[in-house]
Amino acid sequence: MAVVFRLDGRTIVVTGASSGIGRAIAVRASESGAHVILAGRDEARLAETAAVCPNATDRLVLDLADACIGDRLPQTVQALARDHGPLSGLVHSAGVFPQIPLRALRARDIEAAFRVNALAGAMLAKGFAGRDVAADGASIVFLSSVMGHVGENGVLAYCMSKGAVEQAVKALAIEFAPLRIRVNAISPSMIDTPMASRALALLPDSERNRLLATMPGGLGNVDDVAAAAVYLLSPASRFVTGTSLLVDGGYCAR
Amino acid sequence: MTQAEFMNEIAFILDEDPNRLSGGRALDSISGFDSAGMLGLIAFFDGQLGVKINADALRAARTVDDLKAMAADKIE
Numbered sequence: 001m002a003v004v005f006r007l008d009g010r011t012i013v014v015t016g017a018s019s020g021i022g023r024a025i026a027v028r029a030s031e032s033g034a035h036v037i038l039a040g041r042d043e044a045r046l047a048e049t050a051a052v053c054p055n056a057t058d059r060l061v062l063d064l065a066d067a068c069i070g071d072r073l074p075q076t077v078q079a080l081a082r083d084h085g086p087l088s089g090l091v092h093s094a095g096v097f098p099q100i101p102l103r104a105l106r107a108r109d110i111e112a113a114f115r116v117n118a119l120a121g122a123m124l125a126k127g128f129a130g131r132d133v134a135a136d137g138a139s140i141v142f143l144s145s146v147m148g149h150v151g152e153n154g155v156l157a158y159c160m161s162k163g164a165v166e167q168a169v170k171a172l173a174i175e176f177a178p179l180r181i182r183v184n185a186i187s188p189s190m191i192d193t194p195m196a197s198r199a200l201a202l203l204p205d206s207e208r209n210r211l212l213a214t215m216p217g218g219l220g221n222v223d224d225v226a227a228a229a230v231y232l233l234s235p236a237s238r239f240v241t242g243t244s245l246l247v248d249g250g251y252c253a254r
Numbered sequence: 255m256t257q258a259e260f261m262n263e264i265a266f267i268l269d270e271d272p273n274r275l276s277g278g279r280a281l282d283s284i285s286g287f288d289s290a291g292m293l294g295l296i297a298f299f300d301g302q303l304g305v306k307i308n309a310d311a312l313r314a315a316r317t318v319d320d321l322k323a324m325a326a327d328k329i330e
Contacts, residue, residue, distance in 0.1 A: 098301070103286075104267040104294025112301065154293060202296060202309055204289045 004236040008033030011084050016094030018045035020193035024222035025091050025229045030055040032230050064094050064120040077127025086135035089233045092121035093143045098157045110157040117161035122168050134181050139233045144185040146248050166244055173242030182241035186228045189248035192219040217249020260329050267294040277319040303328040
């Protein structure tokens with residue numbers, strides 16, 4: 001039974017692998033037998049991830065915030081398949097978390113959030129539609145957020161981008177069903193990462209305390225999300241597609 | 255970014271008339287320099303100038319010129 005949760009022989013691309021959740025996913029996927037292609041902005045930090053990733057196969061420096069990169073991403077994925085063989089999975093974990101109060105928000109802030117959080121993932125996924133790119137039963141996982149399901153103060157751009165991810169998952173699941181490629185999302189609540197620590201530190205005490213009080217299970221950790229990713233990448237989730245797996249300690253159950 | 259562009263951005267974030275915003279203006283005289291305003295400034299400095307600042311640094315700032323100083327060589 002345990003074999004269905006393994007990723008042996010599968011080649012998986014992980015974006016955002018430089019740190020935090022993306023790094024944890026890359027490491028756990030690798031420990032589960034996957035060959036992992038690490039993608040991120042920071043070459044030095046990708047090297048740090050590779051050092052703790054038993055099966056890191058390749059490293060790819062990608063700046064998904066680049067406004068010109070979108071249409072090149074499908075070819076990037078196709079090139080990876082040419083180099084490494086058919087891809088069994090993609091985890092789009094790269095993301096930005098803009099904390100901008102509404103009165104200070106500009107259109108460019110919303111565009112920037114969309115570019116990395118939603119557009120990049122969709123265009124990377126598009127690459128899987130190319131000939132000989134996807135292995136049979138490939139699985140694509142987007143990192144969404146509880147902020148794609150509920151609202152919160154001061155994070156409109158982020159909420160919009162994660163709502164887009166939720167819909168992208170559904171549409172792509174339908175598009176890719178004939179190709180036997182599954183598409184799902186993971187929706188974590190606040191996870192204990194450097195990004196979350198910075199975000200909490202920015203808030204006034206009253207606001208921070210209010211926010212923490214909304215989390216029945218407290219903060220999650222990166223391995224909570226990584227375990228969900230391994231499940232969605234593995235044969236154990238064979239019949240799961242078009243869904244968003246909440247990993248939120250009960251945050252959305254209130 | 256030019257000085258004028260910087261001042262316009264600060265005025266926008268702090269919800270202040272740019273014509274009333276001078277370098278010597280005291281930040282605590284601007285009603286928009288509150289917790290939301292500080293979050294907006296932090297996001298602006300990070301996203302548009304590539305400068306990481308934190309709430310403590312902002313609380314220590316007294317004037318608009320202090321904000322300019324935080325932008326250092328990012329303003330022409």
